[in-house]
Every structure is written in C-alpha cells, then in structure tokens.
Amino acid sequence: MSELEARVLPEATLARLTQYLRALNALEAQGLERTSSGVLAKEAGVNPSILRKDLSWLGSYGTRGVGYVVRELAEHISRTLGLNQDWKVAILGAGNLGRALSGYAGFTSRGFNVKAILDVDPALIGEPVGALRVEPISELATVVAREEINIAVLAVPGDAAQDLVDSLADLSVRSVLSFAPKPLKVPTGMNLRRVDLSTELQILAYLAVQG
Amino acid sequence: MSELEARVLPEATLARLTQYLRALNALEAQGLERTSSGVLAKEAGVNPSILRKDLSWLGSYGTRGVGYVVRELAEHISRTLGLNQDWKVAILGAGNLGRALSGYAGFTSRGFNVKAILDVDPALIGEPVGALRVEPISELATVVAREEINIAVLAVPGDAAQDLVDSLADLSVRSVLSFAPKPLKVPTGMNLRRVDLSTELQILAYLAVQG
DNA sequence: CCGTGTGAACTACTTCACAGCC
DNA sequence: GGCTGTGAAGTAGTTCACACGG
Secondary structure, eight states, rough: OOOOOOOOOOOHHHHHHHHHHHHHHHHHHTOOEEEHHHHHHHHHSSSSHHHHHHHHTHHHHHHTTTEEHHHHHHHHHHHHTTSSEOOOOOOOOOHHHHHHHHHHHHHTTEEEEEEEEESSSTTTTOOOTTEEEEEEGGGGHHHHHHHHOEEEEEEOOOOHHHHHHHHHHOOOOEEEEEEESSOOOOOOOOOEEEEOOOHHHHHHHHHHHHO | OOOOOOOOOOOOHHHHHHHHHHHHHHHHHHTTOOOOOHHHHHHTTOOOHHHHHHTTTTOOOOOOOOBBEHHHHHHHHHHHHTTTTTEEEEEEEEEEEEHHHHHHHHHHHHTTEEEEESOOOOOTOOOOTEEEEHHHHHHHHHHHHHHOOOOHHHHHOOHHHHHHHHHHTTTTTTTTOOOOOSOOOTTTTTTEEEEEEEHHHHHHHHHHHHH
C-alpha cells in the first residue's frame, strides 16, 4: 500500500471530537440547521478557539462569516472517527460491571453492538444477560471468530487482565477498553484505553481536601 | 516568591500518584521493604524520571544511592491524597450501572464507603442493593445529611444530571464523579470528574481504523 | 461586517542529563 | 558506586489575535 503521511489526530483533539458530535446531535434535535463555533463550543463545554483548531485537522468545513451546517459537520466527524462502520464488541467478565456494561445505552448506540459476554466462572456460564448468554472464556477464540469481534471490553479482576490482553492480541483484536485497575502491557498495533474508577475517586478525594 | 502559598499538584501528577500507591501495595504484598524509582516505575507502568519528578512535589522521601522505603512512601502518598480520612459515597441512579458500582471492589476499598443509593423510579425504591436499599431521590437532602455524604457518583441519564449537580452543590457535596454522557456546569468550589464510556469506545474505533 | 481558519505566543507536561548525597 | 532530586531542554496542547473570504 502507498504510505500516506502519518497525519494522526492528537489524542486531546480526538477526545473532543466525540463531544462535538454529541453536541451537534443535540443541536440537530433542537431543529437547528446551522451553528457557529461559539454555540457549538458552549454546548460541548469547551472554548471556541480550540474547537476551530480541532476542526481544522479535518479540513475546512465551515463558511467564514456564517458558521457550520450541523448535519454536514456531524457527518464529517462521524466518518473521520470511523463511526460509519459496524463495531462488534465482546465483554470479558460477566460480574456486576460486565453485565451492567452490556446493557449500557452508550455502548449499544452509534454502531457499537455488544455481541458476546464471557466469563471463567462455571456458575455464570449459560446465564442470560440481556439477549445474550454468558459463554466460557476458554471459547474466546471461537467467539471472536464467529462474531467478528473487533473491540473487547475487559471487566475482569486485575490479575486476569494481562493474560486476556495477550490472548486478544493473538486473535487480532486490536482495540481494548480495560476497567482492570492495573497498567497493562500491549503489543504494538494494539490500542488500549483504561478507565480506572478507584483512581477517579482518589483524585476527587484529593481535590476535596484541597478546595 | 509565588503569590499563592498553596501550590496544588498538577492534574497529571495526581493521577499517577494513585498508580504509585497501588504499585507500592503490590510490592509490599510481595514482601519488599525497599524499592527504587526504576522498580516502582515499572510496576506502575511509567518511566522513572517522571516518577521522581512527581514525588519531588511531595518533598524528599527517598535516600540517594538507595531508594525508597515502601511503607513510608505509601503512607506519605496516602496522606497527601487525603486517603487517611473516611469518604462517604452516595450513588445516584440505581440502574444497572449504579447497582454495579455500589458493589465494585475499587469503590469499597481504601476509605471509600458506599453509604446510600438513590433513584427516581418508584419501582426501584426499597429494592435491596447489597447491604443497602434504594431510597427516593426526593430524599437526597435527608440522606446526605444523615450519612454525611461527601462524594456523589452520578449514574443517571444525561438529562437528569445537571439538576442533580445543582442540588448536590446546594447540599455542600463538593466532589462528584459523573457517568452521564454530557458536559456539566459546576459551581466554583465543586469538583467534577467525568467518565464517558461511549467516548472511550469512539476513540478506540478511530484508533482501530488508523492502525 | 462576521465568524472561520491559522500562525504565533503561551502554558503544561515530559524527558534528559547530571549534580548532589548517602 | 548508585540512585535520588532537579534545572534545563524538549514536546504537546491551548489560547490569542488577526488576516481572510463569504
């Protein structure tokens, strides 16, 4: 393949683009067809400068002196983020958190489909979770192949997480969202994002003491 | 001399300190009494330089040529983060996510006690969740006072979140962890952190398309 | 005129490299 | 000798301010 220049979006821009997308949807729901960086930035909770700078990474989609066409801009951001395609998600770990995530609205919307939920615990295997049934984690390879999983969500204890990441890497699952409270090593080419709930609470504790 | 006496830890440092704390606990569990920035940094998944720089914000607690005393450093970080005191957490929203969070191990450890779970839905009120029962959100003020709540976790739909933040502010709850997929306005003096699960998935989708 | 798009200035954070001390 | 602690250098991200074009 011909090498395109590695023009990857900065991490921070990427995170905000998802917020603009939601903000645009909110504006569209209000019946607005056009908007400006000021209005959109307010809705997304950022300042207008950074919004315009972020959008400049995608090219020029506004009109000077006027603003942006809501639907057009939303469509463009969606395409850039890869949300025009279908994402098939497997949840690893059918404990409280895993089960809650499988039904979470944010996970089932916008092209993300939870296709499977797996666990090691024999007591959980076969149990219904929404429209799915818990499958044994020993069948991971089979499930990933059958459902064409491309995103995995790790809702397992810290000790189990690294082994699963390694297995997923072998199965060419290249995107993982981990809730395990441990740093994980990932092979190059795999994308990992962590959500660490107890870290968030600890940060709040510090801020509360400060303030 | 700087104008302000109280120099606050950088946000990024703060987040890593919580990781060092976990890493130190892991080392202590292995029976180690002393460690070095190299070992600790590896366990925490960061590089040694930034670790030493982070610790320098807390003052000098290592010994040149030797390293750090595990328990001493852990104790010091804990104190800095305000983890020597008791934190009383209320969970707002008793849906799948709220119920899962109330039992989440990371939430119940290290001084964080889930004292109450509340919801608007009459069908849920009175239902048992672990050792608690769901209480009506109309009783928020009473519950906050009774349990001396100082941290609230928002696990409600986006539309309800802002009103709850405002109510919490009136009740002097100064720290909020929100799972609502919306930017929220907070009064000065209130600390808000957001965990946005669908944003995380969207970022992964983009990264997967890129790679 | 008005709001976008963007270089330039600024701020925050990370890494380097080595002086300082045990 | 070896590892900490820290200025200095480097990098990433944000805000400013204004030229540009509908």
